[in-house]
Amino acid sequence: MEVVVAKSAGFCFGVKRAVDRVYEEVEKHSDQPIYTFGPIIHNEEVVCDLEEKGVQVIDSEEELKGLEKGIVVIRSHGVSRNIYELLNRPGIQVIDVTCPFVKKIHRIVDEQSKAGYRIVIIGNAKHPEVQGIIGWSNSEAFAVETDEDLDRLPFFEKEKVCIVSQTTFNYKKFQYFVEKISKKGYDINVLNTICNATHERQVEAKQIAGQVDGMIVIGGKHSSNTQKLFEICKKECYNTCYIQTVEDLDLSWGESLKKVGITAGASTPNKIIEEVQTKCQS
Ligand code: F3S
Numbered sequence: 001m002e003v004v005v006a007k008s009a010g011f012c013f014g015v016k017r018a019v020d021r022v023y024e025e026v027e028k029h030s031d032q033p034i035y036t037f038g039p040i041i042h043n044e045e046v047v048c049d050l051e052e053k054g055v056q057v058i059d060s061e062e063e064l065k066g067l068e069k070g071i072v073v074i075r076s077h078g079v080s081r082n083i084y085e086l087l088n089r090p091g092i093q094v095i096d097v098t099c100p101f102v103k104k105i106h107r108i109v110d111e112q113s114k115a116g117y118r119i120v121i122i123g124n125a126k127h128p129e130v131q132g133i134i135g136w137s138n139s140e141a142f143a144v145e146t147d148e149d150l151d152r153l154p155f156f157e158k159e160k161v162c163i164v165s166q167t168t169f170n171y172k173k174f175q176y177f178v179e180k181i182s183k184k185g186y187d188i189n190v191l192n193t194i195c196n197a198t199h200e201r202q203v204e205a206k207q208i209a210g211q212v213d214g215m216i217v218i219g220g221k222h223s224s225n226t227q228k229l230f231e232i233c234k235k236e237c238y239n240t241c242y243i244q245t246v247e248d249l250d251l252s253w254g255e256s257l258k259k260v261g262i263t264a265g266a267s268t269p270n271k272i273i274e275e276v277q278t279k280c281q282s
Contacts, residue, residue: 001254001257001258001259001260001280001281002258002259002260003259003260003261003262003277003280003281004208004211004212004259004260004261004262005261005262005263005273005277006201006204006205006208006261006262006263006264007204008197008200008201008204008205008263009201009218009262009263009264009268009273010264010265010266010268010269010270010273011266011267011268011269011270012195012197012198012201012266013099013197014076014099014100014101014102014195014197014266015041015076015099015266015267017076017097017099018040018041018073018075018076018097018099019040019041019046021073021095021097022034022036022040022050022055022073022097023050023053025071025073025095026050026053026054026055029071030054032069032070032071032093033054033056033069033070033071034054034055034056034070034071034073035055035056035057035058035067035070035071035072035073036050036055036056036057036058036072036073036075037058037064037072037073037074037075037079037083038057038058038059038075038077038128039057039075040055040073040075041075041076041220041266041267042219042220042222042223042226042265042267043219043220043223043267043268043269044220044244045245045269045272046267046269058072061083061086064083064086064087065086067091067092068091069091069092070091070092070093071092071093071094071095072087072092072093072094072095073095073096073097074094074095074096074097074098075097075098076097076098076099076102077098077099077102077127077128077129077132078098078099078102078103078105078106078129078132078133079098079128079132079135080131080132080133080134080135080136081106081110081135081136082135083132083135098132099167099195101167101193101195102129102132102133102167104193105133105136105164105167105193106132106133106136107136108162108164108191108193109121109133109136109137109141109162109164110136110137110138112162112189113136113137113138113139113141113162114138115160116160117160117161117162117189118139118140118141118142118155118159118160118161118162119134119137119139119141119142119161119162119164120141120142120143120144120153120161120162120163120164120181121133121134121141121142121143121144121163121164121165121166122143122144122145122163122164122165122166122169122173122174122177122178123143123144123145123165123166123169124143124145124166124224125143125145125149127166127224129166129167129168130143130166133164133166144177144181147180150177150180150181153181153184155184155186157184157185157186158185158186158187159186159187160186160187160188160189161181161186161187161188161189162188162189162190162191163177163178163181163188163189163190163191164191164193165191165192165193165194166194167193167194167195167198168194168195168198168224168225168228168266169194169198170202170228170231170232171194171199171202174192174194178190197266198225198266201225201229201263201266202228202229202232204263205217205229205232205233205261205263206232206233206235206236208261208263209232209233209235209236209237209240209261210236210237211259211261212237212257212259212260212261213237213239213257213258213259213260214237214239214240214241214253214254214257214259214260214261215233215236215237215239215240215241215260215261215262215263216240216241216243216249216260216261216262216263216276216280217229217230217233217240217241217242217243217263217264217265218243218244218245218262218263218264218265218268218272218273218276219242219244219264219265219266219267219268220244220265220267220268221242221244223265223266223267225265225266225267226242226264226265226266226267226268229263229264229265230242233261233263237261239257241253243276245272245275246272246275246276246279249276249279249280251279254280260280262276262277262280
């Protein structure tokens with residue numbers, strides 16, 4: 001079987017930077033409790049490995065408020081302004097590994113909302129990155145992911161509206177919503193904040209999926225960027241499967257296939273991609 005692995009598969013720059021930093025902190029501060037606010041990445045293996053090294057995941061603001069001391073890592077998704085305020089107290093050290101591309105969106109939203117623009121984020125309102133972005137707006141901000149969300153926007157004609165995107169959002173869907181919003185008569189300022197890493201991974205996945213008999217998408221089941229990769233690949237190649245680790249790969253799946261493509265979401269370690277590739281070639 002011929003196996004083609006996407007060059008852009010796996011950790012993006014922001015996730016690699018965040019994960020490496022947590023491992024560095026573990027090395028440097030074995031004497032202090034280390035927490036991450038939410039799992040550092042959508043990958044159970046990595047999160048479990050860190051847990052074994054003493055890194056605990058904090059899931060709620062309540063838990064954050066209850067901390068008396070320790071190091072709190074803010075992951076690449078970023079957080080709202082009020083979380084920084086909450087952590088700004090004696091005994092707590094903050095390690096901020098928010099991806100610089102997400103930080104840029106925070107700055108845009110802060111500045112534009114101060115300048116009187118209403119903020120629209122094209123993305124999933126429940127995603128932590130979007131919740132963080134919303135938390136930098138100085139007026140109520142709105143996430144749009146469906147036509148219904150669009151219809152609920154409470155803006156009046158000619159109102160100033162700034163549109164940004166969740167970094168991992170699908171480019172075509174972003175364009176679709178921007179086009180619809182632009183017909184509503186607002187005074188819009190569109191900033192495409194989709195991260196290139198995601199776009200490049202999607203373009204390459206589509207291109208490979210169009211040339212193979214079977215496609216394997218690797219990633220955590222809660223990872224939205226992996227789910228999107230799967231959607232894109234499935235459209236090009238019906239025989240696309242979604243796995244989390246090499247154990248999920250059923251060898252009978254690929255028995256009759258001559259050429260198989262592999263891609264992986266932003267939170268998938270290289271080690272897993274290599275294991276899948278090896279299994280396919282064995
Ligand atoms: Fe950052 Fe882009 Fe990754 S925004 S976290 S480099 S997907």
